[in-house]
Amino acid sequence: xxxxxxxxxxxxxxxxxxxxxxxxxxxxxxxxxxxxxxxxxxxxxxxxxxxxxxxxxxxxxxxxxxxxxxxxxxxxxxxxxxxxxxxxxxxxxxxxxxxxxxxxxxxxxxxxxxxxxxxxxxxxxxxxxxxxxxxxxxxxxxxxxxxxxxxxxxxxxxxxxxxxxxxxxxxxxxxxxxxxxxxxxxxxxxxxxxxxxxxxxxxxxxxxxxxxxxxxxxxxxxxxxxxxxxxx
Amino acid sequence: xxxxxxxxxxxxxxxxxxxxxxxxxxxxxxxxxxxxxxxxxxxxxxxxxxxxxxxxxxxxxxxxxxxxxxxxxxxxxxx
Numbered sequence: 001x002x003x004x005x006x007x008x009x010x011x012x013x014x015x016x017x018x019x020x021x022x023x024x025x026x027x028x029x030x031x032x033x034x035x036x037x038x039x040x041x042x043x044x045x046x047x048x049x050x051x052x053x054x055x056x057x058x059x060x061x062x063x064x065x066x067x068x069x070x071x072x073x074x075x076x077x078x079x080x081x082x083x084x085x086x087x088x089x090x091x092x093x094x095x096x097x098x099x100x101x102x103x104x105x106x107x108x109x110x111x112x113x114x115x116x117x118x119x120x121x122x123x124x125x126x127x128x129x130x131x132x133x134x135x136x137x138x139x140x141x142x143x144x145x146x147x148x149x150x151x152x153x154x155x156x157x158x159x160x161x162x163x164x165x166x167x168x169x170x171x172x173x174x175x176x177x178x179x180x181x182x183x184x185x186x187x188x189x190x191x192x193x194x195x196x197x198x199x200x201x202x203x204x205x206x207x208x209x210x211x212x213x214x215x216x217x218x219x220x221x222x223x224x225x226x227x228x229x230x231x232x
Numbered sequence: 233x234x235x236x237x238x239x240x241x242x243x244x245x246x247x248x249x250x251x252x253x254x255x256x257x258x259x260x261x262x263x264x265x266x267x268x269x270x271x272x273x274x275x276x277x278x279x280x281x282x283x284x285x286x287x288x289x290x291x292x293x294x295x296x297x298x299x300x301x302x303x304x305x306x307x308x309x310x311x
Contacts, residue, residue: 100302101302102300102303104245104303106248107246107248109249109252147248149303150302183246
């Protein structure tokens with residue numbers, strides 16, 4: 001696996017992502033600066049980490065989505081390369097048009113930093129093949145703008161094509177209004193592109209990969225990617 | 233030449249900030265305000281004098297960056 005983790009001014013989760021990638025694949029990823037115009041040769045996974053790129057000015061992810069490196073990311077995605085955006089990375093992918101919809105202010109207007117439960121909706125994806133469909137995992141969120149919004153037609157297409165990979169739920173796997181922490185439409189926590197190769201998600205699987213932290217529910221996501229790239 | 237761009241949320245898009253402001257106005261005892269929607273205003277200074285070119289440049293600015301047309305509308309006024 002040859003992974004590239006993008007670094008924008010204000011990114012702050014790039015080391016967590018790099019740690020999770022190295023732990024699960026054994027290979028250290030490259031950290032790539034936003035002003036670069038090319039990804040390292042042979043890159044097969046691009047990760048956009050969490051943080052507060054450009055201080056969330058204008059709209060979360062709006063300015064990072066227009067960074068020089070994003071043209072290279074777009075070409076990578078068009079070639080069918082894997083792209084993972086977590087938290088601010090998800091916001092950037094939406095602003096860049098690589099994923100549909102937009103992440104709005106949490107409906108309760110509060111920044112939420114705590115563990116949440118997610119239901120893995122499908123295991124038929126390079127990002128979730130090591131999970132069982134319907135599995136409930138516990139991972140942290142830390143965001144103020146995670147309220148997923150898309151027009152009705154887009155939403156219908158996402159649901160109809162099985163492109164919602166993660167949904168907020170309670171500990172039993174039931175999607176309830178109370179478990180939908182930020183008010184996202186259909187309790188959406190993570191979606192993939194129409195070719196299934198670009199995943200954006202608000203929660204942070206990279207923070208639950210090491211037993212030292214107490215939980216490892218996010219680990220299978222990185223193992224899935226490593227396995228998918230190995231067998232590709 | 234100067235211009236003002238106003239960016240507003242499309243109808244039907246939930247605006248929790250506007251709702252919070254609406255609630256705060258009610259609790260301040262300001263009567264007669266039915267609802268509040270929050271938006272953004274950008275004041276631009278343009279370098280040239282050509283009106284049509286200015287409008288085209290501002291439109292490009294709005295479509296490329298100032299507004300997210302998935303959930304926002306924009307209005308351009310040349311001042």
